Amino acid sequence: MASLELMKITGYTDEEFQNKFPGNPYTFMINPDTVKLQKSIDYNEQQAPATSSTSQKYKSTPSDKLNFDIVIDCTGVVDAKRVDMAQEIKALETIIYTYNGKIHRPNFVKIQWGQDITFSGVLNSIDISYTLFKPDGSPLRAKISLAFSQYISPETVTMTDAPESPDLTHIVTVTEGMSLPQLCLKTWNDDSFYVQVAAYNKLNKFRNLSGIDKLIFPPIISNS
Incomplete structure (x- = not known):
C-alpha cells in the first residue's frame, strides 16, 4: 500500500x-x-460597422x-x-x-x-x-x-510569446551595437514602431543604446 x-x-x-x-x-x-x-x-469586444453583434x-x-x-x-x-x-x-x-x-x-x-x-x-x-x-x-x-x-518571469514570457506579434508586451535584451529600429525589426519584423518604443521607455536616443540592458516593447496599435 x-x-x-x-x-x-x-x-x-x-x-x-x-x-x-x-x-x-x-x-x-x-x-x-x-x-x-x-x-x-x-x-476586447469590438463591433464592426454595419453589424449587430x-x-x-x-x-x-x-x-x-x-x-x-x-x-x-x-x-x-x-x-x-x-x-x-x-x-x-x-x-x-x-x-x-x-x-x-x-x-x-x-x-x-x-x-x-x-x-x-x-x-x-x-x-x-x-x-x-x-x-x-x-x-x-x-x-x-x-x-x-x-x-x-x-x-x-519576464524573460520566460518573452520566450513563450510569439516574438513577431506587436500585440504583446516583450522584455527585449539590448544587443550591443544594434539600434532601436534594428531591435524592432528583429522582434516584430517591422522597424517602423521604434518611435513608439522610444516614447514608452522615455528614450532620447535611437542609435546608440549603450548603457541600456533591457527595454520594454509594449503592445503597439498600428495607424494603418
Missing part, C-alpha cells in the same frame, strides 16, 4: 525558482479535499489561479509532535506571506502534491479561521484558505 504523500510549499528567492528559501518546505498536516485551478482569457479580439491570457483550503490540527490527534498553532502559522506565513528583506518582497512559492500538481507562483491571499479552542482560548484547529497566482 502506497504511503500518504502530503502537499508541501517551498519558498524561493528568485523568479526563476532556482534558489530555495532557507529552511524546510512547509508540509501540510492534512491534504486539501478540493484543489481549484482557474484559467481564463481576456478579450460584437466580435472578441484577443487581449491577454491572465496568469493561472490556484485555490484550496487546508486544515491545521494541533490537538495531537493528527501529529503528536505538531501541537503549537502559533508555530505552525508562523512557519507557513514565513514561506508564503512574510516580507523578505533580501529580495524586497514576499517569497516566490512552489506548491507540490504528488506527481500531477506542481504550481509555481505567488500568494494572493490567506484567510485564517480558527474553529476549535482550548478552555483558555488558545486555538487548536484552523481552516486556512489560500489563493495563488502563477508567476512566470
Whole structure:
C-alpha cells in the first residue's frame, strides 16, 4: 500500500525558482479535499460597422489561479509532535506571506502534491479561521484558505510569446551595437514602431543604446 504523500510549499528567492528559501518546505498536516485551478482569457469586444453583434479580439491570457483550503490540527490527534498553532502559522506565513528583506518582497512559492500538481507562483491571499479552542482560548484547529497566482518571469514570457506579434508586451535584451529600429525589426519584423518604443521607455536616443540592458516593447496599435 502506497504511503500518504502530503502537499508541501517551498519558498524561493528568485523568479526563476532556482534558489530555495532557507529552511524546510512547509508540509501540510492534512491534504486539501478540493484543489481549484482557474484559467481564463481576456478579450476586447469590438463591433464592426454595419453589424449587430460584437466580435472578441484577443487581449491577454491572465496568469493561472490556484485555490484550496487546508486544515491545521494541533490537538495531537493528527501529529503528536505538531501541537503549537502559533508555530505552525508562523512557519507557513514565513514561506508564503512574510516580507523578505533580501529580495524586497514576499517569497516566490512552489506548491507540490504528488506527481500531477506542481504550481509555481505567488500568494494572493490567506484567510485564517480558527474553529476549535482550548478552555483558555488558545486555538487548536484552523481552516486556512489560500489563493495563488502563477508567476512566470519576464524573460520566460518573452520566450513563450510569439516574438513577431506587436500585440504583446516583450522584455527585449539590448544587443550591443544594434539600434532601436534594428531591435524592432528583429522582434516584430517591422522597424517602423521604434518611435513608439522610444516614447514608452522615455528614450532620447535611437542609435546608440549603450548603457541600456533591457527595454520594454509594449503592445503597439498600428495607424494603418
